[in-house]
Amino acid sequence: MPLAPKTEQELLQRAQQLAGQTFYQLAQQANIAIPDDLTREKGWVGQLLEWHLGAEAGSKPQPDFEHLGIELKSLPIGYNGKPLETTFVCVAPLTGVQGLTWQASHVKHKLAKVLWIPVEGEREIPLAERRVGLPLLWSPNQEEQQQLQQDWEELMEFIVLGRVEEITAKHGEVMQLRPKAANSKVVTEAYSASGQPFKTLPRGFYLRTQFTANILARHLNLPNN
Template sequence: MDHTLPPKTQHELIERTRTIAGLTLGELAQRQHLTVPAELLHAKGWIGQLIEQALGATAGSRAKPDFAELGIELKTIPLNAQGRPKETTYVCTVPLNEAASSWEDSWIRRKLNHVLWLPIEADADLPVSQRRIGSAILTQLNSEQDQQLKQDWLEHMELIATGRINEISAHHGTYLQVRPKAANNKALRDTTDEDGQSIKTLPRGFYLRTKFTAEILNQHYAI
């Protein structure tokens, strides 16, 4: 099977995840003819790129789900030594000048509606090449998750729409938080303040708290 081609069906995608479950990142990288970085500090996107290549993801940097034809987003979940999510999960950038759109039509909801989660060992004591890939979980938002995410989203977007973006902290939101996302402090974006005046601010990203991803794991693995 040529895993560089996009999967044509959901079943085919799931079958591909089964062929890589249990492999180490080093073993999968060898299959894909890629070199494993010694550490991930300066190669943060490497694992995601490796998995995308192996499974045939097509979106790249385009504003589409990773498996565009299937409407499925791919998210890896780095796990600590106890099998718990190690960090928050980046979803997408925050639209600083499009605060009037609805949750139902938002890009973040489209990305989270149908997700293929792939747990991966991320214990700092494990060399990158020896970290194993877990069994994939395919989910769709249930009504409770959808409602809580919507509530979090509305809270964040109201602050942005009323020019109070700088009041947003990582403490806001039950499942969804907003944090600055920029390589440096010079990567500024335009938005407005409370008086409607144009100001410069750091770009922001939507992140899922580990509470959310832990619930995904709990529901499927009963850990």
């Protein structure tokens, strides 16, 4: 595995060198087996890109390139150039949330600086033949920061008030909170409105596709409608 990049510039150059290559080519170089599909291997694309870019954080809460403060996110794109799915940010805390602020949140930390790597995501393209697109390094501008903070605060208020079960995918303008578990047997602890502990599915924060589509459109100077 390549060593971790020392600078932001080095990381970006490495990511640019991946553009145009297929997953088959990248998997061969990394000696990583290609799964039949991504149904059971959701994180495979991310792991492949991490290997080539020298990421060191793995699934820890800090950014993938901790020393650079940069998070890596692959973004499956459709034929129309728009994201095909929401982007997982991090697991939401369901206990010990009193007094937690946006400034100190994992979400703010994870999204402070993101290296987005678009990848072909249409299901009919065999995994081995899908190509990697041009990377972009992004930090939220003031408007995006406000949208994210507003959604985070709204969603966390439900959790603090013991109303996590009332949150639906409709809540949140640019970011939603929804179950994050491999199966329904995985449960975690939360608190009800009366303060009683109960078991529920773990929840994760996800960026809506419209939000990531706007980031891409701005980067590529595309009209986004």
